[in-house]
Amino acid sequence: MTRLLISTDLDGTLLDHYSYSAMAAEPALQRLRQLQIPWVLNTSKTLAELEPLRRQLDNSHPFVVENGAAVYIPLDSPLAPELALDPGGRYRRKTFGPSRRRILLALEPLSRRYRFTGFAALTSERLAGLTGLAPDAARQAMSRQFTEPLIWEDSRSALEDFASELSLLNFQVQRGGRFTHVMGRCDKAEAMTWLVEQYQALWNEKVTSMALGDGHNDVGMLQQADIAVLVRSPAQAPPEVPGRSDVLLTEQPGPAGWNDAVCATLQRLELGT
Ligand SMILES: [Mg+2]
Incomplete structure (x- = not known):
């Protein structure tokens, strides 16, 4: 069997x-x-x-x-x-994977050169509005330990540059259904x-x-x-x-x-x- x-x-x-x-x-x-x-x-x-x-x-x-x-x-x-x-x-x-705290530290300087909004910068009400999640569910989605989802607001080619910069720091970028996820190499x-x-x-x-x-x-x-x-x-x-x-x-x-x-x-x- x-x-x-x-x-x-x-x-x-x-x-x-x-x-x-x-x-x-x-x-x-x-x-x-x-x-x-x-x-x-x-x-x-x-x-x-x-x-x-x-x-x-x-x-x-x-x-x-x-x-x-x-x-x-x-x-x-x-x-x-x-x-x-x-x-x-x-x-x-x-x-x-590495902790989210390490990921947020790496994203901080990049936020001045690329246009994106990370979960760390969102309120749970705003996330609920964007996803249709109930307020409770939005709060649970924001309680993250290892990854930072972003709403990517820049061009596709900027996303490639952003991903290569993060890759030098041993992070990776993955596109999901709704968000772009920044995370360790896992x-x-x-x-x-x-x-x-x-x-x-x-x-x-x-x-x-x-x-x-x-x-x-x-x-x-x-x-x-x-x-x-x-x-x-x-x-x-x-x-x-x-x-x-x-x-x-x-x-x-x-x-x-x-x-x-x-x-x-x-x-x-x-x-x-
Ligand atoms: Mg899916």
Whole structure:
């Protein structure tokens, strides 16, 4: 039997781009719960945003925050018991990226030469207005530890210059669905690969990874996964996934496409049929 590990983006992938609902993916999620297949939320969202979402989605698995900057492992999980607790004491944590404080220090001089607005300069009311998030959700989105999302207000070529300047300082710039993220040299792919290794060690079996995403910040994860799914977006053209000709592009957008891809994969791998 194949041991499957699913790593999924949230906004525009498991969650509808406009309504943030995962309802259309519920049939597949129920199958995964029955089959006890881990589905790892791997997102640009923060710990504060993911905690209520995991409860809503009835997800008890490890999760990846802020574009691969850290993996949180619930205390009742047998994975990676050697890891230290996170500052809140409710998870074990593996970090891959530098702190947000270091990123803000690096951005400060650049803000005089490029036009952008970082989350640090926004109020939660303004963010709520920009994203349609509820005020509480906007506050959770602003509670960041490892990345700084920006609203890019300068040209595309200025963004390239900005990214090369930051790259000299060992930071990187990734374009997400709505924001441009400045972060350390870590990504969703590295966190996914690390988790695959942890599950392989735990199960003592080869793990097949399946990744689902819709944006540029998902490309690395799609390149690395054994099974790669691009979920169609109502807001942007699907990104290129260099080096892969076997990426599945869903017919339907968001959670409906997610549902189709996961159900089809379970069937193809003869899991629970
Ligand atoms: Mg997305």
